Amino acid sequence: MDKTDSRSRKRHRGQGRVTLADVAKAAGVAPITVSRALNSPDRVSPKVRARVEEAVEALGYVPNLIAGGLAAAGTKVIPVIVPSLSILTFIEVIHAIGQRLESAGYQMLLASTDWDLDREADLVDTVLGYSPSGVILTGLRHRPRVVSRLKGWGRPVVEIMEYGESVIDMNVGVDGDSLGRAMATHLMARGYRRIAFVGSNLDRDYRGRQRMQGHQSALEQAGFDASWVLEYAEPASYAVGAQALKEVMAMSPRPDALHCSNDILAAGALLEANRQGVAVPGEVAIGGYLGLSIAEHLTPRLTTLAVPRAEMGTQAAELLLARLAGGDPERPRRDIGFTLVEGDST
Amino acid sequence: MDKTDSRSRKRHRGQGRVTLADVAKAAGVAPITVSRALNSPDRVSPKVRARVEEAVEALGYVPNLIAGGLAAAGTKVIPVIVPSLSILTFIEVIHAIGQRLESAGYQMLLASTDWDLDREADLVDTVLGYSPSGVILTGLRHRPRVVSRLKGWGRPVVEIMEYGESVIDMNVGVDGDSLGRAMATHLMARGYRRIAFVGSNLDRDYRGRQRMQGHQSALEQAGFDASWVLEYAEPASYAVGAQALKEVMAMSPRPDALHCSNDILAAGALLEANRQGVAVPGEVAIGGYLGLSIAEHLTPRLTTLAVPRAEMGTQAAELLLARLAGGDPERPRRDIGFTLVEGDST
DNA sequence: CTGTTAGCGCGTTCAC
DNA sequence: GTGAACGCGCTAACAG
Numbered sequence: 001m002d003k004t005d006s007r008s009r010k011r012h013r014g015q016g017r018v019t020l021a022d023v024a025k026a027a028g029v030a031p032i033t034v035s036r037a038l039n040s041p042d043r044v045s046p047k048v049r050a051r052v053e054e055a056v057e058a059l060g061y062v063p064n065l066i067a068g069g070l071a072a073a074g075t076k077v078i079p080v081i082v083p084s085l086s087i088l089t090f091i092e093v094i095h096a097i098g099q100r101l102e103s104a105g106y107q108m109l110l111a112s113t114d115w116d117l118d119r120e121a122d123l124v125d126t127v128l129g130y131s132p133s134g135v136i137l138t139g140l141r142h143r144p145r146v147v148s149r150l151k152g153w154g155r156p157v158v159e160i161m162e163y164g165e166s167v168i169d170m171n172v173g174v175d176g177d178s179l180g181r182a183m184a185t186h187l188m189a190r191g192y193r194r195i196a197f198v199g200s201n202l203d204r205d206y207r208g209r210q211r212m213q214g215h216q217s218a219l220e221q222a223g224f225d226a227s228w229v230l231e232y233a234e235p236a237s238y239a240v241g242a243q244a245l246k247e248v249m250a251m252s253p254r255p256d257a258l259h260c261s262n263d264i265l266a267a268g269a270l271l272e273a274n275r276q277g278v279a280v281p282g283e284v285a286i287g288g289y290l291g292l293s294i295a296e297h298l299t300p301r302l303t304t305l306a307v308p309r310a311e312m313g314t315q316a317a318e319l320l321l322a323r324l325a326g327g328d329p330e331r332p333r334r335d336i337g338f339t340l341v342e343g344d345s346t
Numbered sequence: 347m348d349k350t351d352s353r354s355r356k357r358h359r360g361q362g363r364v365t366l367a368d369v370a371k372a373a374g375v376a377p378i379t380v381s382r383a384l385n386s387p388d389r390v391s392p393k394v395r396a397r398v399e400e401a402v403e404a405l406g407y408v409p410n411l412i413a414g415g416l417a418a419a420g421t422k423v424i425p426v427i428v429p430s431l432s433i434l435t436f437i438e439v440i441h442a443i444g445q446r447l448e449s450a451g452y453q454m455l456l457a458s459t460d461w462d463l464d465r466e467a468d469l470v471d472t473v474l475g476y477s478p479s480g481v482i483l484t485g486l487r488h489r490p491r492v493v494s495r496l497k498g499w500g501r502p503v504v505e506i507m508e509y510g511e512s513v514i515d516m517n518v519g520v521d522g523d524s525l526g527r528a529m530a531t532h533l534m535a536r537g538y539r540r541i542a543f544v545g546s547n548l549d550r551d552y553r554g555r556q557r558m559q560g561h562q563s564a565l566e567q568a569g570f571d572a573s574w575v576l577e578y579a580e581p582a583s584y585a586v587g588a589q590a591l592k593e594v595m596a597m598s599p600r601p602d603a604l605h606c607s608n609d610i611l612a613a614g615a616l617l618e619a620n621r622q623g624v625a626v627p628g629e630v631a632i633g634g635y636l637g638l639s640i641a642e643h644l645t646p647r648l649t650t651l652a653v654p655r656a657e658m659g660t661q662a663a664e665l666l667l668a669r670l671a672g673g674d675p676e677r678p679r680r681d682i683g684f685t686l687v688e689g690d691s692t
Numbered sequence: 693c694t695g696t697t698a699g700c701g702c703g704t705t706c707a708c
Numbered sequence: 709g710t711g712a713a714c715g716c717g718c719t720a721a722c723a724g
Contacts, residue, residue: 019717030695035719045693060495065475066421067717069412070700075476077455085441095431098458107472109423110456112444126453129411130421149406238643271643274620294640297584297617365701376711381703391709413701416716 096313180214241268301343425473442659526560542574587614647689
C-alpha cells in the first residue's frame with residue numbers, strides 16, 4: 001500500500017517520451033539489453049536483437065543522448081570555435097570538418113567568438129559543459145585559463161588555421177609570417193617597389209597582423225620601404241577593397257602594388273579597378289591571399305596565395321577521430337602549407 | 347566495515363572534474379544551495395552567495411550542462427539543420443541565427459543534410475536526442491516521420507527559407523514561385539523575349555525548382571516560350587555560371603536574357619562575359635537572385651532579387667526565443683519578402 | 693549472452 | 709533562506 005501510494009504521485013518531469021525502459025518492457029528484456037542491442041548489436045543474440053528492433057520501431061523510440069552522455073561521461077559532440085561565421089575561409093574549413101565528423105557519427109557544435117579571446121574562454125567553459133568528445137579551436141593564442149583547462153582535460157583538442165610551436169594538443173595550420181613574406185617576395189621579384197599592404201580588422205585579427213608583419217620584414221630585409229599600409233577597421237568586404245583602390249589612386253606618390261590580406265579585399269579592389277578603367281597590373285598590381293574561387297574568374301586573374309582550407313578542416317577532423325579511436329596520430333602538428341597561384345594581376 | 351569496504355572500490359567513471367558537490371563541500375553548504383546560488387542568485391543570502399562564488403572560482407568549477415539537461419529535461423542547444431554549408435545563402439542565415447541565439451545564451455548545433463530528406467529525418471532524430479530547447483529546419487518539405495515527431499514534440503520549431511501554408515509550427519521564409527515570377531516579369535518588361543533559366547542542382551534543390559516553375563508560369567501566361575532552360579547537375583559556382591555563358595553564346599538562336607537561379611551563377615556568367623568581351627546587356631542580359639554583395643561590385647552592376655537573409659535568420663531566432671520565453675509570438679508565419687534590385691545587367 | 697546494481701551530476705519537490 | 713531525498717534516462721561494472 002505504502003509503496004503504491006508513494007509511487008502514485010507521478011512525476012511529470014519527463015517529456016512523456018518513449019524511454020529505453022519502455023522498449024525493454026515491450027520486448028520483454030532488461031533495459032541494459034536494449035542498450036546493448038542498440039549500441040553493440042553483436043553482443044546480443046539475433047533473436048533478442050530482432051525483438052528489440054521491433055519494439056523500437058513500434059514505439060518510435062529515440063535515444064536520449066543526454067542521458068547516455070551523462071552515464072558514459074561523454075557525448076558525440078565536437079564543438080568548433082571560430083572567430084566569425086561571416087568569413088568565407090572559416091566556412092569552408094567548418095564545412096570540411098562537418099563532413100568528416102558527421103560521417104563518423106559526431107555532431108558539430110558551432111560557436112563564434114566574434115574575434116574576442118575573452119568570449120572564447122567563456123565559450124570553451126560552456127561547451128566543455130556538454131562533455132564533448134573533443135574540441136576544435138581557432139588559432140594558437142588563447143587566454144591562459146583556456147590553455148590550462150584544455151591541457152588537463154584528457155580529450156583531443158585541435159587548433160586550426162595557425163601553425164606553430166606551442167600548441168595545446170594537436171595542430172593543423174599555416175604559418176602567417178611565411179604567407180606574408182611569400183607575397184611580398186613575389187611582388188618584389190616582379191619588380192614592384194612601392195608595395196602597400198591592405199588589411200582590415202587587423203586590431204582583432206592577429207593572424208592578419210602576422211601576415212602583415214611577414215610582409216614588412218621581407219620588405220625591410222630587402223631594403224624597401226615597409227611603411228605603405230592601408231588599414232581598415234571593419235571586416236573585409238568587396239566594398240572595403242573598392243575603397244582601398246580609390247584611395248590608392250588618389251595618393252601621390254602612389255603604390256605600384258597592393259598586397260591585400262585576403263581575396264575579398266583583392267577582388268573588391270580589382271573589380272573597382274575594372275569599373276574605373278584602371279589598368280591592372282599596368283597602373284597598379286594586386287595580389288591576394290586565400291585562393292578563393294573568385295580569384296580565377298576575374299579579369300585579369302588574381303594572383304593569390306592559396307591555402308588548402310578544406311584539406312585543413314579534413315585533417316583537423318581526422319586527427320581528432322584518430323585520437324578518439326584510441327590511436328596516436330602521426331604528426332599531430334601539421335603545417336598545411338600554401339601555394340602561390342600566379343594570375344595576371346601582378 | 348562492510349559499508350566502508352563496498353565503498354572503497356571506487357568508481358572511476360567520472361572525469362575527475364570538479365562537481366557541484368565539490369563546490370558545496372568547499373563552501374560548507376548543501377549542493378542544492380550551490381545550484382541556487384548559480385542559477386537564481388536572488389534566492390540565496392548574499393553571504394552564502396559570496397562563499398559559493400569564491401569556491402567556484404577557487405576550484406575552477408564548470409557546470410556539467412549534460413547533467414543539468416537531464417535533470418531539467420532540456421539543454422540550451424538549438425539544432426539548425428540546413429541542406430548545405432557550402433552555399434553562401436545558408437551561411438548568412440546561420441550567422442544571423444547564431445548571433446541572436448548566442449546573445450540569449452543558447453548554443454547552435456549545426457548539421458547539414460547534403461540535400462537529402464532521409465538524412466534530414468535521421469538528423470532530426472539524432473538532435474532531438476540532445477533534448478534541445480527548439481529546432482530550426484530548412485524548407486517546408488520533410489519526411490512524414492519528421493513532421494509527426496516534431497508536431498507532437500511540444501517545443502518550438504521554425505522552418506526557414508521557404509514560406510508557405512503547411513508548417514510544423516512557425517515559419518519565416520519567402521515564396522519561391524513569386525521569386526521566379528518576379529525576375530521573369532522584370533525581364534519581359536525590359537523587352538527580352540528569349541529568356542533562359544539557368545539552374546544547378548535542381549533535382550535536389552526543390553526550392554530552386556520552385557523558382558524555375560514560377561519563372562516558367564510567368565512566361566507561359568504571357569505567351570512566351572518557357573522551354574529555354576540550362577540545367578547543371580553540380581552545385582552553383584562561378585565556374586558553372588561561366589560555363590553557362592559559353593554555352594549560351596554558342597547557341598543559335600540564342601537567348602537574349604539569362605535568369606540565373608542565384609547570384610553565384612549570375613556573377614560567374616557576367617565575369618565570363620567580361621572576359622570574352624560579350625556586351626551585357628547588349629548581347630545578353632543577366633539577372634540573378636539573392637542579393638549577394640558581389641552583385642553591386644560587378645561591371646555592369648547585376649540586377650538581382652535581394653532576399654533579406656540575415657533578417658530571416660534573426661527573425662527565426664526571435665520567434666524561437668519568444669516562444670521559449672513563454673510568449674506566443676505574433677505572426678508565427680512570416681513572409682520575409684524580397685526586393686528587385688535593378689542593376690545595369692538587364 | 694543476459695540481468696542486477698549502482699551511479700553519472702544536477703534540479704525538482706517538499707520539508708524545515 | 710536552506711536542506712534531504714529522489715529521480716531524469718542511460719550505461720559501466722560485476723555477476724551469473
